[in-house]
Amino acid sequence: MTLFLEMHGISKTFPGVKALNRVDLHLRLGEVHVLAGENGAGKSTLMKIMTGVYRADPGGAIRIDGQDTVIKDPVHARALGISIIYQELAVVNNMTVAENIYLAREPLGRTGLIDRRKMNADARAVLAELDISIAPDTRVGNLSIGQKQMVEIARAISYRSKLIIMDEPTASLSHHEATTLTRMVRKLAAQNIGIVYISHRMDEIFEIADRITVLRDGETVDSRPAADMTRELLVRKMVDRELSQLFGAHLSHATHQVLMSVRGLGLKRPTAQGARVSDVSFDLHRGEILGFFGLVGAGRTEVMEMIFGSRSHVGTIAIDGKEVRIESPSDAIGHGIGFVTEDRKEQGLVLGMSVRENFSLTHLAEYCRLDVVNRRRETEACHGFVRSLGIKTPSTEQKVLNLSGGNQQKVVIAKWVARRPRILIVDEPTRGIDIGAKAEVHALLNRLTSEGMSIIVVSSDLPEILAISDRVIVLKEGRISGILGRDDATQEQVMLAATG
Amino acid sequence: MSGQKSATAEQTPQRLWHGLAQLRHVREVNVLLAMLIVGALISLYTPYFLTTNNLMGVFRAFSLTAIMSIGMVMVIITGGIDLSVGSAMGLASLVTALCFDAGFGTSTSIAAGVGVGVTFGLANGLLITAVGLPPFIATLGTLSIGRGMMYMITHGVPVTPDTPEAFSVLGQGYVGPVPVPVVIMLALMVVFALVMRRTRFGRHVYATGGNEHAARLSGVKTDRVKLAVYVLSSTIASLAGIIGFSRYLSAEPASGFGSELDVIAAAAIGGASLAGGVGSVTGAVIGAALVGVIANGVVLLNINTYAQQAITGGVILIAVSLDVLRSKLTGGNG
Amino acid sequence: MSGQKSATAEQTPQRLWHGLAQLRHVREVNVLLAMLIVGALISLYTPYFLTTNNLMGVFRAFSLTAIMSIGMVMVIITGGIDLSVGSAMGLASLVTALCFDAGFGTSTSIAAGVGVGVTFGLANGLLITAVGLPPFIATLGTLSIGRGMMYMITHGVPVTPDTPEAFSVLGQGYVGPVPVPVVIMLALMVVFALVMRRTRFGRHVYATGGNEHAARLSGVKTDRVKLAVYVLSSTIASLAGIIGFSRYLSAEPASGFGSELDVIAAAAIGGASLAGGVGSVTGAVIGAALVGVIANGVVLLNINTYAQQAITGGVILIAVSLDVLRSKLTGGNG
């Protein structure tokens, strides 16, 4: 395996933050190089330097094929054979899948006009290679976030680069798609393509890694062949704690008292695309953690959006035995429901606002007297969550835009937990969160149920669902295909219900 | 999910049907419908509306606004705005007139007018991309500077040089029954509709407005795209100015003033979103047409002249509301 | 990672310093600086600028634009635009005048004028939230309807009723050396700056403009927020209309026409972004002030009237460019 790209002594300082401190990295062709580290360790920043989005602080060097190189911008990086899937999606919603994949390199016909047919055919081929069933002329805005992620992957692959960087590509994918992707990654490596792979999923890391490098607080703390690495060691290197300390035992606080009962829930106006959710009925008990599992597009998010009032529905929802009308998110919030959305960028956060302002948006009234915000109390409450969730930020006044992906996710969780809803719906709550923080989120959810809160967890991460749920509901093509108690819910049973 | 997985021959009727069904969702078709309804209503009450002469007159009357809206809509699609079109138009017509006055030939004079447009566009584009000014401020500045220059040059006196017969064809001539400005409008519409839909440049304009960051990361030279649309907008506006001058053979110091609102309105009525990423060239032309038909109708129907503006406003609101409500009912949650 | 993990007393000087350092990045401070520089330049060349009378006159002259820009900037922060402010202002002053003409008392007449503003705001707000029209179209429609109504009512003739002495205090009175309109402007500025920075409503306005979808999902009633800012904008504009009428005691049929551009410009110069989420009330007032100072300067310096507009445009461009370049140099990658 030939050495392709070397980074030496790379540092990067943002106002108030030293994101990287003299990092070294050696990347070889044909090798899958996993980059691990807790949220805010500097992984994405390092990758953005490698693709010319950021310029590193003076002092370091990047060598490609032994040559000192200054990477000017992403386009230059691609010319040098480096392409990337960014952690934060970078798609144009009002263009089609094919147009997104071939943006800025559209195939031209003889007339000099875009050869749409060829573009669609090429896109279809790339998508097929990844086993993705999305029509190339679908508007990207109509896709779910997981599907958008797959479009991004298809685009990165289609560049046929020497080095492909994947920054948490599977964070929004479910098991099935993630497996396809890891297979694809191995195949690419076999074709002598270098891969940098960032992930917080342990199974995945050990499945595909040839080499693992660990970053902590912007510094390289370890780099070794995957064969020499164990889970325990990796976790210790990443978060400086023992794996066994992380995940405590599951303590159920579920009661038999029905808090919310949903009957015959379905879409009011079925759209052309998407799962046709219909006839979904279930009960949520007080103090329970109810897991929702399904493949991408099974309609889990749609069900939650209906309960939360952001999507119109038919059927009834009753809370405490009384039927309630929920036609907007504020109706739902009024009935004590909270919703951690799966798409933090578009639905969860006001990126231009500070951590504090995003945090308090759900429950600002608590800090208000006569509508005037008490800034001190607001800041204190925010500080509390910054500390307890380990949100890495120079201050509560930092714009969330400048936080790392995982830390943004923590802000979304914090803003809903702080409101203390009776029913908390969390859709992919640990997307992009490191293993330490994940354990903390699980513990947090567990603690909340002990205080009487009921929680619905939607997750594509099957082990996560199994680990924390009291019961699991499986959705398939918009309908419930199984309700399993904690003891019946095994990996096999759940997968069977989801696919069978 | 009916769909065109492949474009084999047997699927063609299905695709056609699909295409027709999709049409309902297209903003410009709705506005076109609204315009046809307004036209039908007018012609119910007056026999003078549906005459070739009148219709051609209406077309010619809105052609300049429509031409400018073609450039404007491209700017709007990138997420920008060009307030300076009126000044670019006015100054171009003035400079062309001055060139004729100074004895230059037709082509030199036209070139000078176009040069004004290009200069405006470069100024706007560079202020926005190189300096980093918000488009509203940048083009407001050049709007003021352009107006000021027109006053400084003319001191408020129109310039009315002698011009060769051939030049006046541009504004006053006909191709068959169709006035030349209308022909130019249609030609520009067809060309730029094609450019926006079928060329790289066009797609990059949409991408820049849809998600500038993503577009730049993908390798779209968004700054160049923006520079280009501002240059196009101003240049097209200068063309409108030259056509206008050829029509009236008088360059007024106040010509084009305030027209930015009409031009932006045409684009917006035709479906362009000021947030960027959305809009179409044909929509903008149809938007200009709707306003033109209403203005004609008010005079033909001898409606209280003072009410014209109120009626125009009302009809626009109704037309676009119908459009919005229709797509709400048929569209689902976009 | 230096930082304020907690706000203990000992850190206060550090925070103060931090606060001062941050000031450089604040748009309104830069524009204020630009304005002071322009003022200093003017006073270098004419002794008449820095007199109490002149400064108060300048303040009074831009106060109406500034007042309207306070409402406008809130609309702009939600990501909208209000083109109808000029019409709301004009129609409010007209209705107030007509009430006086019809023999109503001061409070009734003022209430009627304010009622016009509220009506405009409700119409705009409902067209935007309930019908779903784009703000540009909705307010363009009400702009046209308002103008049309003014023409229909006046036929172009100003309304100049007799008014009680007390009423004219609003536009012509003084508090000490400070004209009442200026006092009202400052009061509104302080109140709404606090509202925007310190209250839940203000926070919701920023959130709605920053990411409407996320705000709604967080429980912000974005439709109500939008309705509220349009009502505020129109109502504040109607107040400006009433003050203007009290000042001139003549309701001009053309008053307020075209002022939307000035008002939006003030907000934009003061740092508001038409994309929403960004802007400030004080910035908008300072933006209006910058334009007002320039307008005064060109007359005091006896600059050729024909060149005034060009100079105004140029100075605005330079002032905002300096601001943009400064924050580029100090800011890093935003």
Place this chain on the structure above:
Amino acid sequence: QDVTIAVVPKVAVPFFDDCNTGAQEAADRLGVSYQWVVPQNTQGATQVKIMEDLIARNVTGIAISVNEPKSVEGVIQQAIDAGIKVVTFDSDSAESARSLYIGTINTEAGVTMGNSMAEALGGKGKVAIVTGQLGASNLNERIDGVKKALEAYPEIEIVAIEGTEDDLAKAVSVTEALLRANPDLSGIFGMSQVGGPAVAKVLAQKEFADRKGALQVFAFDDLPDTVQGVKDGFINGIMVQRPVTMGRLAVESLVAQIKGEAGEIKDIDTGVTVVNADNLDSYTK
């Protein structure tokens, strides 16, 4: 024969409202249909479009006050070719084929104004001109007239010309600034309809109380505030044209031409009256 007379002013201002009154009256008296079409802005193109619409509508006579002389030449010819009688009033397109012009000769009005000022100043002093839209041709003709008249008085200096976009608020602040920048100013010309009200309002302010009497003011058009300004002693005199008469004559002349009863067709100068405190109650429009 059905006779329809259309009258097209320049914009919606009081002056033209008076024209409308006169024209409407004449049309009613003569028993012809009447249409009043006000352009939405002062650009030449707008009036051309309106003329085209009127031709399409088959009116029989058009009276127009021209915003931009050259640009309407073509369309006036087109109307005449279509058998429509065309006259101009208030503001002419002299090169066009219109049958006649009825109105004030603006340059002459300006000369009258200049002479009145010179007389009031006793032949010396600094004066300023507050005009309306910078591009308006009638205002420019008046300014030319003033300048021509003042040529005879070398000791009178025009220190500034300021535009106001015909906006009262702008006119007021410009006038204030003018007075502050020129403490020794002794005369102001209000060339457009906003000039009179603006100057009167500024002089009514405490700050400028001492300028009353020291400042000679002549204005155009008898808006209520301008008339009040004369009564209050802020304004020396107003150049009043005869808009009602213009409207009436325009319609009468068109109808006569259409019926073939017109005698000699030639321009009509309706003249201006200098209205001051003495004849304030007795002048006619």
